[in-house]
Amino acid sequence: MAATVALTGASGFIGNTIAHYLRHAGYSIQGLVRSPQQAKKLESLGAEPILGDLGNPKSLIPFVQNCQFVIHCAGTIRGIDRADFQATNVNGISHLIQACLEQSSPPSFVLLSSLAAREPSLSPYAWSKREGEKKLIKEAHSMKWVIFRPPAVYGPNDKALLPLFNLIDKGIGLQLGPSHAKFSLIHVKDLAGVILCWLRKEFPTSTIFEVDDGFPGGYSWTEVFQTINSQLRFRFHCPPVLLHTVGKSNEILAGLLRYSPLFTTGKVKELLHPNWVCDSTPVKQALDWAPQIPLSEGLRHLFTSDSLI
């Protein structure tokens, strides 16, 4: 019988792709959803929706019942201060672990963290991702676990990088970090692929893996511009002071209009950090896995809306 996976975040960008891949590979899915509308979307994918919230520990018990794996992909990516991120990215993990440990046979736990966790002092988001990892490491006891730390993830339905990529495609190169900065990237489908690879082996456990598209040494802004559009009409290097001003203004506006901002002063500190390069050698060796989608191909499919599955 196919294994059952309890998946959080299936209504989001990355979780939705993982759900597609799991179904394609024959897994049964129990998906945590916060609204009946999301439940319908998940049903159409062939998954069983379970209504609940990471902030509501009781709702997580039926969610993890009878599953062999938990893939914890839900997370808060928008907010200003630590409190905005703590409820889901830290406390939510604790609640989910407790629900798993209450099962007679606890599932294996896959946590989708972030490369940001490597630099917890940079931003409230980075801090929350590191604290979430610490919760799992401390509270998992005998439960098997693995943590994946992807860098910036791109792909269909991504709301963070796609607008920037679209601008570059139109000939406008907006550089949001230092010229000497290097960063890794990964296509969402490669990320789903490496997680599925781990599910098949369930080994190694108690490990944190960085994962990327295998581009050696990471990308510079120039390399990204050239890959997307070698004939930019206009290139603008946003100075740090402008980035900080936009981040601060967005925070003030968000407070007034009551929305959760993505572009904040914390995000600016992440953007100005010079080294977001992954070392994916350990995961490649341990899982005998290799990324399949170089940036040029991922972008071609993105701009032509071709499916890569």
Ligand SMILES: NC(=O)c1ccc[n+]([C@@H]2O[C@H](COP(=O)([O-])OP(=O)(O)OC[C@H]3O[C@@H](n4cnc5c(N)ncnc54)[C@H](OP(=O)(O)O)[C@@H]3O)[C@@H](O)[C@H]2O)c1
């Ligand atoms: N995108 C990237 O570049 C990137 C890079 C590295 C790591 N990550 C990590 O990957 C994960 C997913 O990111 P994403 O880009 O897919 O974000 P996303 O599109 O905003 O999706 C977030 C998901 O989490 C769910 N969620 C949030 N709070 C919840 C709660 N209290 N209870 C239950 N579900 C909750 C959301 O459900 P609703 O639909 O109900 O809101 C949604 O399904 C996050 O943990 C993020 O830190 C992302």
